[in-house]
Amino acid sequence: MDKVIDRKQGNARKWSNQVLKEKFGLNEDAIPMDLADIDFEVAPAIQKALMKRASIGDYSYSYVPDDFYEAVIDWNQRRYDTYMEKEWIKLTFGTVSTLHYVIQAFTAIGEGVLINTPAYDPFAEAVENNDRKLFCSSLINRDNRYYLDFEDMEQQMRENDIKVFIFCSPQNPSGRIWTKEELYQLSELCIRNNVLLVCDEIHRDIVYKGRTFTSIWNAHPEIKQHSVLCLSPNKGFNLGGLKTSYVVVPNPTIRETLLEQLKRNSITSPHVFAVPAIVAAYNESEAWLDEMIDYVEANMQLIYEFFAEIPEAKVMPAESSFLAWINVQNWFKDETEMTEFFQRANLTMVVGSYFVQDGEGFVRLSIGMPRELLLEALSRIKRAYVNSLEYASHVIN
Incomplete structure (x- = not known):
């Protein structure tokens, strides 16, 4: 390094x-x-995989092969004890653009979307650029550490008829890892108020020793059916230029709604180097x-x-x-x-x-x-x- x-x-x-x-x-x-x-x-295995792919000399339209799904499923099970099925996974190129698609798919113009602040600005842009109404619940800074204000979040969900909650775990910009208990309480709020939870976990690949990261799905037995999970190797393996982000959606109704929106946005062939990079990252790096x-x-x-x-x-x-x-x-x-x-x-x-x-x-x-x-x-x-x-x-x- x-x-x-x-x-x-x-x-x-x-x-x-x-x-x-x-x-x-x-x-x-x-x-x-x-x-x-x-x-x-980047990791040597990723460089080797990309050089091998480049040597083929064919950079035309591609598709997502089974080895991508197998690598994603195995990585999430092995590293995070998170079970997935192939049908739940969709390569979407970028997390930021995916947030736009989610907002378009699950909200109407003028409807409310909730985030915690401070927050990565594209969270807000995904809401406001699509003419939805942004609501913010301020994180509590207590003793130089952030905490969720559950009372405020629930009040906002009810008073503002929130449809979608975009949540960052671990938190950007602070690097705060939410506890399993906090994630359970957050899941309860979303389920109770019929709010779709969109959980951005793209920073989870970099967790310090002695710290425990809990995926949102492992915090509550029912939240899988009320959420969209945004994942990516971009932060941990530095693959941002290859458009390697993906979503995982277990609920078939939610998944089909999102897939239809992706079709409307013409999200089709993946980046030709994305799949070999992801496979090499997850399987060998x-x-x-x-x-x-x-x-x-x-x-x-x-x-x-x-x-x-x-x-x-x-x-x-x-x-x-x-x-x-x-x-x-x-x-x-x-x-x-x-x-x-x-x-x-x-x-x-x-x-x-x-x-x-x-x-x-x-x-x-x-x-x-x-x-x-x-x-x-x-x-x-x-x-x-x-x-x-x-x-x-x-x-x-």
């Missing part, structure tokens, strides 16, 4: 000189810490994933230690993923000042206001990178911080 690769060569959006300049006002030497992908070379998780967790420990020396910052302890969620409201007076600070440090980041609501005063840093890059990024933050202190002292004196 220590190997630093030139991601500019592969036209990675995160490392694009054009994006760094136009979106962030930074030069080509910037270290990007915004986009939620990792900066490691588990040891690589475990090694990467340990590496990222060590990176997160560096983050804790570094920001412990900056009294104005408070990192929310993460239990999963490669995203550091940091409270900086005592550091910067507003996001303009925050943005200017990171520009001086020649780093990208995501401002808290991006996360729909309740994120103001926070910054998210993507730290799934070789240690050399992370240490350089932290060094830049330290220099910018010291310079700001010296400037403030000079102004005061």
